[in-house]
Amino acid sequence: MSRSMSLNMRSASRRDLPSPQKTIERFEKMVEGGSYYEAQQMYKSTSARYITCQRYSEGLDILQSGATIQLKHGQITCGAELAVLFVDTLVKGQFPYNEETFDRVRKIYEAFPRINMPHFLGDDYDDDGQKLSEAISAAKVRSEGCSSFLRAALRWSAEFGTSRNGSPDLHVMLGEYIYSESPETDMTKVSSHFVRGNDPKKFASMLVNFMGKCYPGEDDTAIARSVLMYLSLGNLRDANLLMDGMKEQLKSADLELPKTDLIEFIKYLLQTLERDAYPLFRTLRQKYRTSTDRDSVFEELLDEIAAKFYGVRQQNPLEGLFGEMFKV
Numbered sequence: 001m002s003r004s005m006s007l008n009m010r011s012a013s014r015r016d017l018p019s020p021q022k023t024i025e026r027f028e029k030m031v032e033g034g035s036y037y038e039a040q041q042m043y044k045s046t047s048a049r050y051i052t053c054q055r056y057s058e059g060l061d062i063l064q065s066g067a068t069i070q071l072k073h074g075q076i077t078c079g080a081e082l083a084v085l086f087v088d089t090l091v092k093g094q095f096p097y098n099e100e101t102f103d104r105v106r107k108i109y110e111a112f113p114r115i116n117m118p119h120f121l122g123d124d125y126d127d128d129g130q131k132l133s134e135a136i137s138a139a140k141v142r143s144e145g146c147s148s149f150l151r152a153a154l155r156w157s158a159e160f161g162t163s164r165n166g167s168p169d170l171h172v173m174l175g176e177y178i179y180s181e182s183p184e185t186d187m188t189k190v191s192s193h194f195v196r197g198n199d200p201k202k203f204a205s206m207l208v209n210f211m212g213k214c215y216p217g218e219d220d221t222a223i224a225r226s227v228l229m230y231l232s233l234g235n236l237r238d239a240n241l242l243m244d245g246m247k248e249q250l251k252s253a254d255l256e257l258p259k260t261d262l263i264e265f266i267k268y269l270l271q272t273l274e275r276d277a278y279p280l281f282r283t284l285r286q287k288y289r290t291s292t293d294r295d296s297v298f299e300e301l302l303d304e305i306a307a308k309f310y311g312v313r314q315q316n317p318l319e320g321l322f323g324e325m326f327k328v
Helices: 003-016 020-032 036-052 056-072 076-092 099-111 129-160 168-181 187-194 200-211 218-232 236-252 261-272 278-287 298-310 320-325
Strands: none
Touching (some): 020 056, 076 129, 129 168, 200 236, 236 261
């Protein structure tokens, strides 16, 4: 087939595609009628036709509509699949990360259901293992679906935006959703997203909330890890804002930060990093080593902090745990 014939066929197929708005309205009626699976197949096949013809904007409209309405009807797996396809189309169409495209991603994100897990773990669930098991399974599906979508969005924003670490707003959204919706809270993963975000005040609120429900000894570890993560990225300002935000919120609730050697170390460390005082930094590490040994990643983070603030790089830096923490 000649190139001209191929182009003519593609042009004809572009003209033959129906109006996306009519298509969207038809598919929405299918979902409203409970034909979730049939509608899902139509959303995927029809959007693919638009994308093949490089009509990316119309393909995005169909996928965004499909993801949103499926999620609003509790069809998490279907909605998440269309949400990821939406991001794939942003990449294929080389759409830049900007206010408009972020707003479209945000609207899909806001359609993901939110059902706080601790709400389930009350008296109604004490004597019903089946209910509890179903609640946990549903929470995992929600968390994994939204996480897959936002991780894809982060990779797109890193490629087509201005931040090589991905959009700070998207990091906050992902950290927030993982914390509130995951049946098993992974504070390292949650913190790794918040420290690449742009809202230390919201991060402080989350940590204060965590302090109220974690096991003894987990609170100071979570706080210290969060501060050290900020510092390992060279972000002294937000590390201080995080601590100040926590103090303010705890004070208003007649509470205070844990009085432990680890928190004491963090307070001294923040003061030390305000000036060129590497010998003092090294002395602090030696003095509080018993406390920092509580978490295997602390020493790695401190090595990175020494490199960021004082230019002192270890000859054989351990990159395993540190690198894993900041993967998207």
